Amino acid sequence: MDIFLQQIINGLTLGSVYAVVALGYTMVYGIIQLINFAHGEVVMIGAMVAFSVITALAGTALPPVLIVFAGILAAVPVCMLVGYAMERIAYRPLRGAPRLAPLITAIGISIILQHLALLVWSRNPLAFPQIIPLASFEVGGAIITGVQIAIILTSVLMMGGLTLMVYRTKLGIAMRATSQNPQVAGLMGIDIDRIIAFTFIVGAALGAVAGVMVGTYYGIAHYSMGSLLGMKAFSAAVLGGIGNLAGAMLGGILLGIVEALAAGYIGDLTNNVFGSNYQDVFAFLVLIAVLVFRPSGLLGERVGDRA
Amino acid sequence: MKPGAAKQGTRGGTRGVSIFAQAHAKWVGLALIAVALIGLPFALASVGTAWVRIANLAILFVFLSLGLNIVVGFAGLLDLGYIAFYAVGAYAYALLASPHFNLHLPFWVILPMGALVACLFGVLLGAPTLKLRGDYLAIVTLGFGEIVRIFLNNLSQPVNITNGPQGISRIDPFRFGSFSFSQTETLLGLVFSGPIKYYYLLLLLLLLVIVVNLRLQHSRIGRAWEAVREDEIAARAMGIDTTSIKLLAFAMGASFGGVAGGMFAAIQGFISPESFVLVESVMVLSMVVLGGMGNVWGVVLGAVLLSFVPELLRYTVEPLQKSLFGRSVIEPEVIRMLLFGLALVLMMLYRPAGLLPSVVRKRELAKPEEM
Numbered sequence A: 001m002d003i004f005l006q007q008i009i010n011g012l013t014l015g016s017v018y019a020v021v022a023l024g025y026t027m028v029y030g031i032i033q034l035i036n037f038a039h040g041e042v043v044m045i046g047a048m049v050a051f052s053v054i055t056a057l058a059g060t061a062l063p064p065v066l067i068v069f070a071g072i073l074a075a076v077p078v079c080m081l082v083g084y085a086m087e088r089i090a091y092r093p094l095r096g097a098p099r100l101a102p103l104i105t106a107i108g109i110s111i112i113l114q115h116l117a118l119l120v121w122s123r124n125p126l127a128f129p130q131i132i133p134l135a136s137f138e139v140g141g142a143i144i145t146g147v148q149i150a151i152i153l154t155s156v157l158m159m160g161g162l163t164l165m166v167y168r169t170k171l172g173i174a175m176r177a178t179s180q181n182p183q184v185a186g187l188m189g190i191d192i193d194r195i196i197a198f199t200f201i202v203g204a205a206l207g208a209v210a211g212v213m214v215g216t217y218y219g220i221a222h223y224s225m226g227s228l229l230g231m232k233a234f235s236a237a238v239l240g241g242i243g244n245l246a247g248a249m250l251g252g253i254l255l256g257i258v259e260a261l262a263a264g265y266i267g268d269l270t271n272n273v274f275g276s277n278y279q280d281v282f283a284f285l286v287l288i289a290v291l292v293f294r295p296s297g298l299l300g301e302r303v304g305d306r307a
Numbered sequence B: 001m002k003p004g005a006a007k008q009g010t011r012g013g014t015r016g017v018s019i020f021a022q023a024h025a026k027w028v029g030l031a032l033i034a035v036a037l038i039g040l041p042f043a044l045a046s047v048g049t050a051w052v053r054i055a056n057l058a059i060l061f062v063f064l065s066l067g068l069n070i071v072v073g074f075a076g077l078l079d080l081g082y083i084a085f086y087a088v089g090a091y092a093y094a095l096l097a098s099p100h101f102n103l104h105l106p107f108w109v110i111l112p113m114g115a116l117v118a119c120l121f122g123v124l125l126g127a128p129t130l131k132l133r134g135d136y137l138a139i140v141t142l143g144f145g146e147i148v149r150i151f152l153n154n155l156s157q158p159v160n161i162t163n164g165p166q167g168i169s170r171i172d173p174f175r176f177g178s179f180s181f182s183q184t185e186t187l188l189g190l191v192f193s194g195p196i197k198y199y200y201l202l203l204l205l206l207l208l209v210i211v212v213n214l215r216l217q218h219s220r221i222g223r224a225w226e227a228v229r230e231d232e233i234a235a236r237a238m239g240i241d242t243t244s245i246k247l248l249a250f251a252m253g254a255s256f257g258g259v260a261g262g263m264f265a266a267i268q269g270f271i272s273p274e275s276f277v278l279v280e281s282v283m284v285l286s287m288v289v290l291g292g293m294g295n296v297w298g299v300v301l302g303a304v305l306l307s308f309v310p311e312l313l314r315y316t317v318e319p320l321q322k323s324l325f326g327r328s329v330i331e332p333e334v335i336r337m338l339l340f341g342l343a344l345v346l347m348m349l350y351r352p353a354g355l356l357p358s359v360v361r362k363r364e365l366a367k368p369e370e371m
Helices: A002-032 A039-057 A064-094 A100-121 A146-168 A170-180 A182-187 A192-218 A225-240 A245-269 A276-293 B002-010 B017-047 B049-074 B083-096 B107-129 B134-154 B194-217 B220-230 B232-237 B242-268 B278-291 B296-325 B332-350 B359-365
Strands: A136-139 A142-145 B185-187 B190-192
Touching: A002 A039, A002 A142, A002 A146, A002 A170, A002 A192, A002 A225, A002 A245, A039 A064, A039 A100, A039 A192, A039 A225, A064 A100, A064 A192, A064 B332, A100 A225, A100 B278, A100 B332, A142 A146, A146 A170, A146 A192, A146 A245, A170 A182, A170 A192, A182 A192, A225 A245, A225 A276, A225 B134, A245 A276, A276 B107, A276 B134, B017 B049, B017 B194, B049 B083, B049 B194, B049 B220, B049 B242, B049 B278, B049 B296, B083 B107, B083 B134, B083 B242, B083 B278, B107 B134, B107 B242, B134 B278, B194 B220, B194 B242, B194 B296, B220 B232, B220 B242, B232 B242, B278 B296, B278 B332, B296 B332
Parallel strands: none
Antiparallel strands: A136 A142, B185 B190
């Protein structure tokens, strides 16, 4: 029982990170039907920037929570800028082009960002300074750490904030209008270019915070951490129904829990033929299973089959 | 290549002496290229055997790019896990011709088998995903590439199949009876080292592959791929079974990758999962995109360029940096990757049809008129 609960807690933590990253994919997809392959790299850059700030401030007398907060404050604008630049340089000029074109620029941008990060932060994994006291609480035989609580809370807050923004503000209405029909939205006086750029920026900001969360959770940042995380988050977005905000949140959390449970039990279930080193495989198995059996995802409304 | 040919066709009326002279010049040109290609390994060997190996790897990359071109260029399906098929082919060869399982099957048995296994993997991956829209395929193939790598890395227990991250070493070279491709031989006063012998074998196979590709492109299948790529719905309306035609592209591309993988294993004599990372898939994709998706000669050019330029950089930028800053500021590997990334972005923005565009592709990738 306690292993089960423990894995649920771990899965919930990881899942909320996936959910926040998945939101970035799903928002961009919802509005211009593009898979932003480079979103994972935005998350990575967020983690890297936060690493630099946190390491620089770790020696000072500031309280740890404030230091992490400063890391987030630095990472968010940098990532927003990266997100905006990406949209302007690689996606906007190709908006009318065949689908393959922006996909390929996205790969290119992702490679460029990764290797620029390698140049700036070196090839080695960077260890986050252990500044947050490892406070932990016992819940029914399982242990939940302060960091885990903070991650889950932050994610919930951000998801709530995003939902409010999309459904309650004028900007949100404009975003939804653009995603339904860009031409008509343009006729209604919405500056589509601005709305699309804004979508990228919001997605990147969420990604930045996710990056800081992953970095502090695992205690490590690496220039290539973005691609795997990005792929998993994308799988989460597809699981929930891509283009659907609630779907991305649900998909992220489900995927986190599936992954954690699978990693926890695969050894017992297969008599140790497969171990937890296969953890990374499950996200893709989930992705393929969803695509085969329910391509629109759990909450998705559209079945896409146009090439 | 293509635009010239098209012009010749439309100029039908002026057919005569000039065309004849042109055809003549074409043969002379071809003969010159052939002589250059035959002489190349000896020229390279005089600089260093390392360069012959680089040339061999370049030919392997041309192989891979041509295989990926079937999927991306002909059929318009973005495959980001292509290197997985290369890996499957390489491991199939390594397992069946090395001391690892003490199996030493001859290469003409294993290479087709590797192609078949890779093809099977291609169908396995393609079948569930090809009914969906193109960009899902991209991400699923990306994931597939990762899965294959994870399995290669971890299938060393409980039964040691892949030997994990250490990889498999002492793989058999190609062998015909007592004639081995890894030994050095002297013939007519010329020294044929192992890499040079492989070079000629690869060149021969490459020629075959190029001919197959050119024939394929204009065959019934090739035209069906083109139709699917340009407008899937219209293609379906014309009676093309789009799913199976896409699956065919996928399977064919995969088997090309499998064969290339087998040759890679034999030439290197050692393989490990590290050779089959995502970056390699991106590299092959860059080659296809740079040269010109859908144009066989363009893809060949792209692959050769992107194979040699980074090596040249390694030999020029490194010393340059050392003399300027006293140390290596940017590793050549990083420059190489930045170049690949830039190539992908810039090509798509400014010359989406590639260096040597295929005629159809050029028309298709031009921005559609406002409707």
